Amino acid sequence: MKILVALKPTYDINQLKFDSEGVPLLETCPITLGEADKCALEEALRIKESNKAIVIAVTVGESQSHIKGIRDALAMGADEGYLIKMKNAWNISSIAVAKAIASFAQLTGPYDVIFTGAGAGDTHSSIIGPMISALLDFRLIAGADQVEVSENMVKATCKMEDGTYYYESDLPVVITVTSEANEPRIPTLKAIIRSKSMPIKEVDPSVLSLSVEEFKDLKVLKHSIERKRIILEASDQKSAEESVEKIITFLKSEGVI
Secondary structure, X not given: OEEEEEEOXXXXXXXXXXXXXXXXXXXXXXXXXXXXXXXXXXXXXXXXXXXXXXEEEEEEOOOHHHHHHHHHHHHHOXXXXXXXXXXXXXXXXXXXXXXXXXXXXXXHOOOOEEEEEOOOOOOOOOOHHHHHHHHHOOEEEEEEOEEEEOOOEEEEEEEEOOEEEEEEEXXXXXXXXXXXXXXXXXXXXXXXXXXXXXXXXXXXXXXXXOOOOEOOOOOOOOOOOOOOOOOOOOOOHHHHHHHHXXXXXXXXXXXXX
């Protein structure tokens, strides 16, 4: 069995800070693999341990953060690591990334399973996996919280707001994994040292016949909510009743009730 895991280093939003005008301070924010991506890799590694699979990790970009992301994947247990070298990786459109991964899969496959995180920590668009599935004409299971793979079949559990869904699919399949699926392993010191000697193979976009599409950020600001700061005083029962009526009237005018 051959498994591909598509990874994306992202800004650690838990450590993201903003200036007084709400502009994110990206220069000081650490970059790491997203939690959903780590969980996707963990699922692949568990299948490897039970089915003797080969796990290949790939990312799109050429910065030190992308190199470190693949190095971390190798330390966790991936067998091979690839870097699709594209400049300005942070500004590459989602469809261009999906085309890069799909073309890479065609070049280095065939693959039985392709894993991605259900959503990246920065954009959380959740569209890379479905687009890869469409481009390769693979079946798709999106938002998996639990995955079981046998020789020719995959079973997945997806917990949604309206209930829990159970899926079965033949291979090949694309599976997007949530950040609640598992607890990603922490590499041992020995594994980290071993990963430093493992090669990271580079792939030029021209080999994949890609035309890179980029977008430009116009403005990114911290989301803020203006407080109404409406204070109603009630000193006795009558004023309390009046205040309640005012609150209900106000909530109706705001469309809350």
